[in-house]
Amino acid sequence: MRPVLPMRSLSGLLAALCSLGSSVVCADDLHPIMTSKYSAKIGGFFAARDFKASANGSVNGVTQRADFESAVGLDDSPDLFIAEFGWEFGEKWGLGLQRFSSSRSARKILQETIDWEGAAYEAGVDITAKSKVAITRLVFSRRYFDDGPHSLKLLAGVHLIEAGAEISGVATLDDASTEFRRSAVSASLPVPNIGAWYRYSPTERWLLSSRVDWFSANIGDFSGGIWNIAVGANFSVTDHVGVGLAYQYFEIDGAIRESRWRGDLNTRFNGPVLQVSGYW
Numbered sequence: 001m002r003p004v005l006p007m008r009s010l011s012g013l014l015a016a017l018c019s020l021g022s023s024v025v026c027a028d029d030l031h032p033i034m035t036s037k038y039s040a041k042i043g044g045f046f047a048a049r050d051f052k053a054s055a056n057g058s059v060n061g062v063t064q065r066a067d068f069e070s071a072v073g074l075d076d077s078p079d080l081f082i083a084e085f086g087w088e089f090g091e092k093w094g095l096g097l098q099r100f101s102s103s104r105s106a107r108k109i110l111q112e113t114i115d116w117e118g119a120a121y122e123a124g125v126d127i128t129a130k131s132k133v134a135i136t137r138l139v140f141s142r143r144y145f146d147d148g149p150h151s152l153k154l155l156a157g158v159h160l161i162e163a164g165a166e167i168s169g170v171a172t173l174d175d176a177s178t179e180f181r182r183s184a185v186s187a188s189l190p191v192p193n194i195g196a197w198y199r200y201s202p203t204e205r206w207l208l209s210s211r212v213d214w215f216s217a218n219i220g221d222f223s224g225g226i227w228n229i230a231v232g233a234n235f236s237v238t239d240h241v242g243v244g245l246a247y248q249y250f251e252i253d254g255a256i257r258e259s260r261w262r263g264d265l266n267t268r269f270n271g272p273v274l275q276v277s278g279y280w
Contacts, residue, residue, distance in 0.1 A: 031207035036279035043275030045080040055263040072129035101134035119171035127169030155195040185261035224254015
């Protein structure tokens with residue numbers, strides 16, 4: 001007859017395994033997000049933003065990339081809403097979705113001439129300007145290393161970049177005539193990316209993470225590159241709710257060839273991200 005292990009002995013064995021140290025780590029010793037199937041985060045991205053762009057414009061025959069937001073007086077430190085969702089399916093696969101956006105407008109008297117879509121908005125002109133950037137990221141992940149408190153994933157997915165800029169005011173045209181003009185450009189670009197994500201849970205309350213996404217190529221209506229780098233920590237308040245603080249850097253630098261916008265774009269967000277997270 002096969003011997004039956006008493007419940008008291010089984011409990012003692014599990015406790016001994018949990019006390020072995022780094023060689024064996026029990027699920028109760030990890031931050032809950034490490035073993036959860038679903039996770040969601042919402043919060044604020046307190047970013048410094050830089051937006052440089054050109055749009056079919058040139059000065060003395062030379063195309064120039066203007067510091068658009070500084071030139072037209074837009075706030076370069078917007079507070080952005082950011083949201084994320086994660087789903088772990090199968091033994092090693094996951095799906096992640098993130099979105100953040102910024103939209104601003106301002107009215108001012110120009111301090112320098114801006115050439116935009118073949119029209120010159122000269123210094124001293126009263127103009128109204130708007131800019132918008134929205135980033136939606138969808139990535140699939142696969143765990144290639146998962147050892148107790150350590151987890152390493154490789155990522156592949158797509159960034160949907162939605163960007164636009166607009167100036168309205170009295171402009172000087174190529175034939176030296178002047179007229180009130182509204183010059184608006186916009187683009188919606190799907191750009192693939194690859195990356196890696198490392199997480200470490202030193203205790204059942206704390207989770208440390210770092211992530212990098214990158215892409216550089218000539219594809220479709222976009223040629224250039226993107227970078228996304230984030231490092232942060234999450235504290236588990238309960239088994240299903242946590243608070244997190246991270247630093248995120250995101251940059252797009254490239255040329256756009258869409259019918260609604262032919263020019264250059266460089267935009268960068270960098271700053272702290274404060275989030276409330278849920279996991280189950």
